[in-house]
Amino acid sequence: MSLADQVLAVNDDLPIRTHKPVHSGKVRSVYWLTEEDSKRLIQEKGYDVAPDAPLAIMVISDRISAFDCIWHGEGGLKGVPGKGAALNAISNHWFKLFRENGLADSHILDIPHPLVWIVQKAKxxxxxxxxxxxxxxxxxxxxxxxxxxxxxxxxxxxxxxxxxxxxxxxxxxxxxxxxxxxxxxxxxxxxxxxxxxxxxxxxxxxxxxxxxxxxxxxxxxxxxxxxxxxxxxxxxxxxxxxxxxxxxxxxxxxxxxxxxxxxxxxxxxxxxxxxxxQGHIVENSKEGFRQFLLNHFPDPDILLNKDRMPEREALAKNNILPLEALMDISKTYTAIAEKITGKAIVLSENPKQEIVDILSSQYGLID
Incomplete structure (x- = not known):
C-alpha cells in the first residue's frame, strides 16, 4: 500500500445515488441526495430538520489548496496524507463545543466516516x-x-x-x-x-x-x-x-x-x-505551507499578485513539490488535530472503498 493510495485526491466520482451534478470545490465535493433518500434518512435517523429538507453527502479530500491553486508532490502524491480527516475532526470537535456552550447548530447532521458529513441544505x-x-x-x-x-x-x-x-x-x-x-x-x-x-x-x-x-x-x-x-x-x-x-x-x-x-x-x-x-512564530496551520511556497519559487510575486493568475496556475500544475514539503504539512495538520481533539488521526488504507462500504451498508445510498 503506497502513501499515494492513502490520500483521497479525487472525491467527485463516488457512486452515490444523486440526480444532480456533483459540486466539487477546492477541497470538498457535495452530492445532493434524491428527494426519496433525503426523506427516508430524515425518518430513519431522526434528524432534527424539516421532513422535506434536502440533504447532501459532503466528502472532504486530502487535496492541498494554497493561493487559489491545488498543489501536488513527488511519488504521485496528489494531496496531504491525513489532511481531510484532521480538518473534519477539528471542525467536529468545535461544533460539539459550540453546542455544549449553547451557541448555534451547524449544517452537519451525521458523520458516517472521518472524511464524510451528511449535511442539510442551507441558505x-x-x-x-x-x-x-x-x-x-x-x-x-x-x-x-x-x-x-x-x-x-x-x-x-x-x-x-x-x-x-x-x-x-x-x-x-x-x-x-x-x-x-x-x-x-x-x-x-x-x-x-x-x-x-x-x-x-x-x-x-x-x-x-x-x-x-x-x-x-x-x-x-x-x-x-x-x-x-x-x-x-x-x-x-x-x-x-x-x-x-x-x-x-x-x-x-x-x-x-x-x-x-x-x-x-x-x-x-x-x-x-x-x-x-520566546519571540518567534511557529505556524500550526496552512500558513506554514504558504510560506514554504513563497520561499520555494524564485518569483513569489506570482503567488501574491492576482493579476498573474495564469502564471500561478501553470506553476501549480507544472511543478512537483518535494515529498518532504507535503509530509511536513501532513505532520502539522495531524499533530494540531490530535492536540485539539485528544484522539489519534488514523490514515485509511483505502479511503474511497471504506466510504462506499459504509454509505452502502448503513445508509443505502450506493447504486
Missing part, C-alpha cells in the same frame, strides 16, 4: 466572516504600507507585526461575486464594512436586518470558545474565517447556523504559544 449568508485577534498576513501587509482603515474600522498608529490587536476585529469580505451593491466591487473576496451589510442586508442573504447582530454575536462567541480551548493546549488563535447560513428545524422555524468548517488549519492561523512568548 448561505454571502459573507466570509473573518475575525482577527492579531495583526499579521494581508492586514499587516496593507498596514505596513500606510493603510489605517479596514472594513470601515480605524486602526491606531504604532502597531507592530504579529502583535495582539486592541480588541477582536471583524473584517468581513464578500463570498462570491455580488452584483449591484453600491460601494461593493463585483469581485470575489473583497473587503466590506458593517455599513455595507446594513444598507444591503437582503443582498447578502440576511432574512432581516436584526440578524446581522446575531451573526456578529455567533462569530465573536465562536471565536472566544475556540480561543479559550486552544489556549488550554498552549496554542494561540490568531485569526479565522466562519461562514453562516439559514435552515429550518423540524418544527419549521428558521435559524442561523454555522456552515462549512470552523477553527481549522485551513480556515485559521494558529500559533504555538511557547514559541510566540
Amino acid at each position: 448561505p449568508i454571502m459573507i466570509e466572516a473573518i475575525c482577527r485577534q492579531y495583526i499579521t498576513g494581508s492586514m499587516w501587509r496593507a498596514y505596513s504600507k500606510g493603510e489605517r482603515e479596514f472594513c470601515g474600522i480605524e486602526l491606531p498608529d504604532n502597531l507592530e507585526k504579529d502583535t495582539a490587536l486592541p480588541h477582536l476585529l471583524m473584517t468581513p469580505s464578500t463570498k462570491g461575486i455580488l452584483k449591484g451593491i453600491a460601494g461593493v466591487p463585483e469581485a470575489d473576496d473583497v473587503n466590506i464594512t458593517r455599513q455595507n451589510i446594513e444598507d444591503n442586508f437582503a443582498a447578502f442573504n440576511f432574512s432581516n436586518a436584526d440578524d446581522i447582530a446575531i451573526y456578529e454575536k455567533l462569530l465573536s462567541e465562536g471565536f472566544g470558545v475556540i480561543s479559550k480551548a486552544l489556549s488550554e493546549v498552549d496554542q494561540i488563535f490568531v485569526d479565522t474565517k466562519f461562514e453562516f447560513g439559514y435552515v429550518n428545524d423540524a418544527a419549521g422555524n428558521e435559524k442561523l447556523i454555522y456552515m462549512d468548517e470552523v477553527g481549522t488549519p485551513d480556515s485559521s492561523r494558529i500559533w504555538d504559544q511557547q514559541a510566540y512568548q
Whole structure:
C-alpha cells in the first residue's frame, strides 16, 4: 500500500445515488441526495430538520489548496496524507463545543466516516466572516504600507507585526461575486464594512436586518470558545474565517447556523504559544505551507499578485513539490488535530472503498 493510495485526491466520482451534478470545490465535493433518500434518512435517523429538507453527502479530500491553486508532490502524491480527516475532526470537535456552550447548530447532521458529513441544505449568508485577534498576513501587509482603515474600522498608529490587536476585529469580505451593491466591487473576496451589510442586508442573504447582530454575536462567541480551548493546549488563535447560513428545524422555524468548517488549519492561523512568548512564530496551520511556497519559487510575486493568475496556475500544475514539503504539512495538520481533539488521526488504507462500504451498508445510498 503506497502513501499515494492513502490520500483521497479525487472525491467527485463516488457512486452515490444523486440526480444532480456533483459540486466539487477546492477541497470538498457535495452530492445532493434524491428527494426519496433525503426523506427516508430524515425518518430513519431522526434528524432534527424539516421532513422535506434536502440533504447532501459532503466528502472532504486530502487535496492541498494554497493561493487559489491545488498543489501536488513527488511519488504521485496528489494531496496531504491525513489532511481531510484532521480538518473534519477539528471542525467536529468545535461544533460539539459550540453546542455544549449553547451557541448555534451547524449544517452537519451525521458523520458516517472521518472524511464524510451528511449535511442539510442551507441558505448561505454571502459573507466570509473573518475575525482577527492579531495583526499579521494581508492586514499587516496593507498596514505596513500606510493603510489605517479596514472594513470601515480605524486602526491606531504604532502597531507592530504579529502583535495582539486592541480588541477582536471583524473584517468581513464578500463570498462570491455580488452584483449591484453600491460601494461593493463585483469581485470575489473583497473587503466590506458593517455599513455595507446594513444598507444591503437582503443582498447578502440576511432574512432581516436584526440578524446581522446575531451573526456578529455567533462569530465573536465562536471565536472566544475556540480561543479559550486552544489556549488550554498552549496554542494561540490568531485569526479565522466562519461562514453562516439559514435552515429550518423540524418544527419549521428558521435559524442561523454555522456552515462549512470552523477553527481549522485551513480556515485559521494558529500559533504555538511557547514559541510566540520566546519571540518567534511557529505556524500550526496552512500558513506554514504558504510560506514554504513563497520561499520555494524564485518569483513569489506570482503567488501574491492576482493579476498573474495564469502564471500561478501553470506553476501549480507544472511543478512537483518535494515529498518532504507535503509530509511536513501532513505532520502539522495531524499533530494540531490530535492536540485539539485528544484522539489519534488514523490514515485509511483505502479511503474511497471504506466510504462506499459504509454509505452502502448503513445508509443505502450506493447504486
